[in-house]
Amino acid sequence: MKPSTSIQxxxxxxYELTESGSPASTNDLARELNIKPASVTGxxxxxxxxxxxxxxxxxxQGVTLTSAGKKAALEVIRHHRLLETxxxxxxxxxxxxxxxxxxxxxxxxxxxxxxxxxxxxxxxxRDPHGELxxxxxxxxxxDDTTPLSALRKNQSGKILSIKGADAxxxxxxxxxxxxxxxxxxxxDYSPFDHNLTIKVEKKTHVLGLSVTSxxxxxxx
Amino acid sequence: MKPSTSIQxxxxxxYELTESGSPASTNDLARELNIKPASVTGxxxxxxxxxxxxxxxxxxQGVTLTSAGKKAALEVIRHHRLLETxxxxxxxxxxxxxxxxxxxxxxxxxxxxxxxxxxxxxxxxRDPHGELxxxxxxxxxxDDTTPLSALRKNQSGKILSIKGADAxxxxxxxxxxxxxxxxxxxxDYSPFDHNLTIKVEKKTHVLGLSVTSxxxxxxx
DNA sequence: TATAAAATTTAGTCTTGCCTAAATTATTGT
DNA sequence: ACAATAATTTAGGCAAGACTAAATTTTATA
Ligand SMILES: [Mn+2]
Ligand SMILES: [Mn+2]
Ligand SMILES: [Mn+2]
Ligand SMILES: [Mn+2]
Numbered sequence: 001m002k003p004s005t006s007i008q009x010x011x012x013x014x015y016e017l018t019e020s021g022s023p024a025s026t027n028d029l030a031r032e033l034n035i036k037p038a039s040v041t042g043x044x045x046x047x048x049x050x051x052x053x054x055x056x057x058x059x060x061q062g063v064t065l066t067s068a069g070k071k072a073a074l075e076v077i078r079h080h081r082l083l084e085t086x087x088x089x090x091x092x093x094x095x096x097x098x099x100x101x102x103x104x105x106x107x108x109x110x111x112x113x114x115x116x117x118x119x120x121x122x123x124x125x126r127d128p129h130g131e132l133x134x135x136x137x138x139x140x141x142x143d144d145t146t147p148l149s150a151l152r153k154n155q156s157g158k159i160l161s162i163k164g165a166d167a168x169x170x171x172x173x174x175x176x177x178x179x180x181x182x183x184x185x186x187x188d189y190s191p192f193d194h195n196l197t198i199k200v201e202k203k204t205h206v207l208g209l210s211v212t213s214x215x216x217x218x219x220x
Numbered sequence: 221m222k223p224s225t226s227i228q229x230x231x232x233x234x235y236e237l238t239e240s241g242s243p244a245s246t247n248d249l250a251r252e253l254n255i256k257p258a259s260v261t262g263x264x265x266x267x268x269x270x271x272x273x274x275x276x277x278x279x280x281q282g283v284t285l286t287s288a289g290k291k292a293a294l295e296v297i298r299h300h301r302l303l304e305t306x307x308x309x310x311x312x313x314x315x316x317x318x319x320x321x322x323x324x325x326x327x328x329x330x331x332x333x334x335x336x337x338x339x340x341x342x343x344x345x346r347d348p349h350g351e352l353x354x355x356x357x358x359x360x361x362x363d364d365t366t367p368l369s370a371l372r373k374n375q376s377g378k379i380l381s382i383k384g385a386d387a388x389x390x391x392x393x394x395x396x397x398x399x400x401x402x403x404x405x406x407x408d409y410s411p412f413d414h415n416l417t418i419k420v421e422k423k424t425h426v427l428g429l430s431v432t433s434x435x436x437x438x439x440x
Numbered sequence: 441t442a443t444a445a446a447a448t449t450t451a452g453t454c455t456t457g458c459c460t461a462a463a464t465t466a467t468t469g470t
Numbered sequence: 471a472c473a474a475t476a477a478t479t480t481a482g483g484c485a486a487g488a489c490t491a492a493a494t495t496t497t498a499t500a
Contacts, residue, residue, distance in 0.1 A: 261479055
């Protein structure tokens, strides 16, 4: 059985929150999903007791995905990222507008639809934010990527992706020319506030940690 | 508030069943929606007591749409038909494949998405089955159309539309070349079984009532 | 190491939309 | 007119997925 829209959203968030390696906490999930923590506990318990279980869960210890759960999560993420790519390419959406639409469509498109848009787009590797698109057999490609916040003076590289769906941030970055495939160089670093001064296309900008932690770089 | 997916499907079916003028019965609705009659009664009572009411209802008398209900129905129908048109045009779906996909997408696309596909398609008047697409301000255009089953020997005309979503029928009609905009002529009529012999592109076919009642003609 | 604060879980409730079984109302054939 | 049949409604239940309030557990702090 295909998981419900609700469950698909839980699994997707759990995937994202556990990418770092550590389990996802009830509260983090509640925040990301805009659902009260008590309700999240309920759903977590349900997902852990499905057969096969979609998540691994021990009281108060947070959750991780089982391989069944991971597969279901990657399915949704593939839909989401293909849809975003497709909306931008064929309907002229801008990269800050697509997320909400894809968030709803991802749950209802058929596998046939997925194949058709993937083929029409030429089986793209990344979505409009530079995020990797899981393959048709539901493997997430590997990526050698560093958050911009980890770079220091004189380091440089190419922007690969922007994490997160904050439309305001995306519009801001767009104005500064900070989009995927752009080359940047770190000019300066302020140790106390973690601000980075970077150079992009002859211009310099000072960016705070809330921005630099969302931008991912391929170092050069 | 936007009606739920369930309610949207009820309103759409009620619209279709009441196009003839007579109210839609509980049983007809139950059959069309694949929902048990008892459940339909429950939903009907709910829709009739919303404020504003979406349907008009008197016990045992069937239902009709109020103007609010009709507007909501036309909204869904517009989505459905634009989506079908778009899936055929941009993703190469055939006319017998699109219905199911549109049936799910119609409930989740945004008004922005609707505007974008309408514009991208050049504001089409009809969907791939020849059905009229409600306008952006939610009026259903008028159509001077006759079911093929009402034509008799020597009458002729152009196929405007095929009613209903039966994929097998659509594939069959496709093979015979009976698609919208095709000219046909009635060669013979059998009064007992209501079979019609028609000529299409030099070929003749004998069609029963279950087929001819689904094909709508502009007489010439 | 004892509290205080924060995170998490439990318990109980609500809404939506469906179901079955039983009761009621309408229609039909004689 | 009246029984049989068909259509519809009522009554009672269930599952999903959310919520609030209260209890519990963990973690942080003094
Ligand atoms: Mn898929
Ligand atoms: Mn979603
Ligand atoms: Mn539908
Ligand atoms: Mn609309």
